[in-house]
Amino acid sequence: MFRKIISLVLAMLIVVAMSTVAITSATTVTLPEKAEGTNRYYFYMPDEWKNEYTDTAGIYWWNGTDFCSAWPGYTANKADAEGVYYYDVPTDVTTVIWNNNIDGGSDPAQDIYKASAQTINIGTEYYDPGESDNYPDGTYSFDGMIYVIDPTLCTTSAYSGKMTFEGEWYYYYGNGEYGFTPEKGEEFFTGEYHDIDGKEFPTEPSTPDQEVPTDPTPDEINRYYFYMPDEWKNEYTETAGIYWWEGTDACLAWPGYTANKADADGVYYYDVPTDVTTVIWNNNIDGGSDKTQDIYKASAQTVNIGTEYYDPGESDNYPDGTDSFDGMIYVIDPTLCTTSAIQTKLTQEGEWYYYYGNGEYGFTPEKGEVFFTGKTHIIEGENPTEPSTPDETNRYYFYMPDEWKNEYTDTAGIYWWEGTDACLAWPGYTANKADADGVYYYDVPT
Known part of the structure; x- marks a missing residue:
């Protein structure tokens, strides 16, 4: 009798143990506490x-x-x-x-x-x-x-x-x-999907058959042209890129979108949403932030370019203003090229022109007796031998702790996200070694 009681007790303990295992296995996963702030x-x-x-x-x-x-x-x-x-x-x-x-x-x-x-x-x-x-x-x-x-x-x-x-x-x-x-x-x-309106559930997400537009262009875009200088081509690139950071389809990373070849050698275009107000043309290279690298030196870009229109009196070349830059071409003026004191990277400026096709452009909506050709155009003056270097910076020093050095790095970097020459990506610019071990400096726009 005693053995039967013991057997029953053991059997009950086994059942309890099995139940405990079952309950434990169904316990919800515990996630880490949410970070403060x-x-x-x-x-x-x-x-x-x-x-x-x-x-x-x-x-x-x-x-x-x-x-x-x-x-x-x-x-x-x-x-x-x-x-x-x-x-x-x-x-x-x-x-x-x-x-x-x-x-x-x-x-x-x-x-x-x-x-x-x-x-x-x-x-x-x-x-x-x-x-x-x-x-x-x-x-x-x-x-x-x-x-x-x-x-x-x-x-x-x-x-x-x-x-x-x-x-x-x-x-x-x-x-x-x-x-x-x-x-x-x-x-x-x-489930990983949920149809809010309760319509017949599709077997796959809908993907309208839309291609990157050619001609005609959609109603909500402007087509901008760009004459890329031959000097922008090198072993890393042979095409132009375009970048914008606000508005529809803002670029997720530099150098942005690859531009399309147009109707003349060196001429590129891109269809940009109408709510985009500023773009940067570039030579489609992500040169990084290390100024010692050849790819950094090979990258080139324009200044930030407004894409809307000129108000009357805003530009000497268009005293009555322009309705829009849609269909116009941006051409570099080599007298306006500067080397950033921060990046030692060539930043180039130019002007908008009415584009007549086949690489021809000018200051009037319709092609007249006076028009221009060529991948750069000097509005006035002579072509300089070297770009100018502005001196509008402050020099900041930094003492980098030895603990910051490791198998991945032995130098300091500096990053800023607003103002002149804002960094395009983390970790920013590589700092310069100063006059003592562990001391670095960088010249930052004022």
Whole structure:
């Protein structure tokens, strides 16, 4: 009898132990505590975003604390369900882009370009009452919420040829479950996609068949031409690039988009969204920030160029102003070229001209008796033998701790993001060695 009782007790203990194992195995994954001063945003990354180049998500923002120095930004953290990622973002950041952690470059012909994917610019603050049909009373914050792609809202950009995805914020309940109420109720959703309007669910995200435009151009773009000097071509490049940082399809990284060849040798063009007000033409090289490298010295660019129009009296060449620069060509004036005292990089300036085709341009809308040809044009004066070097800098010194040196570096860098010669990418410019071990300096615009 005693042995039977012992056997029953042992059997019960085994059952309890097995139950404990079962309960433990079903326990929700515990994520690290949210960093102070941040909001935690989740993202459900579609399986289709994974490919030979990536198996994880990235997140990018360009304003606010710890803004990303280069695309695709920061690598996101895996959360508590397959395909769910999160990142703790500073609270002063108001817009992010989720992506598949690939820098696809700017050449649509490359496989890595086609493999890259991203969302639209996503607001990260909250919904005001009435701002979203899904949250009629608004939301207090998107902190702790998850962004899920709606496959019916995916489009291909007519400008960059790149797919851009849109979706919605949802309250996140954990384990891949989400919904429209702060607390999980009877109705909730799972899955990497969610069709908000409940239409027939497509087997694949929609991708309208839009190609990078040639002729005719879409209504919401302006076509700008550029005469690239022969001196800009070298062993690293034989074509022009164009870069802009604000407006529709803003470039994610320097040197921006590869320009298209036009109807004359050295003439290039690009169709730019009409809300873009400033561009930089360049020779399609990312020269980096190390001034000792040949590729740095081989890179060339213009100043920041306004793309809208001239007001009457704004330009001596157009006393009555211009309606638009659409269809016009930017030509370098070699007398206006300067070498930046900061970058020792050639920065070139020129003028807009009406473009008549076949490499011919001038100051009148219709071609007249006076017109110009050539890859540069001196508006007045003589061609200088060397570019001028402005002296409008302050010299700052820095004592770099020995602990900062390691297998990856033995020198200092300096970075700034606003003002003259703002850095195009992190870590900025390589500092110069000064007069003592560990002391570096750099000449920064005033």
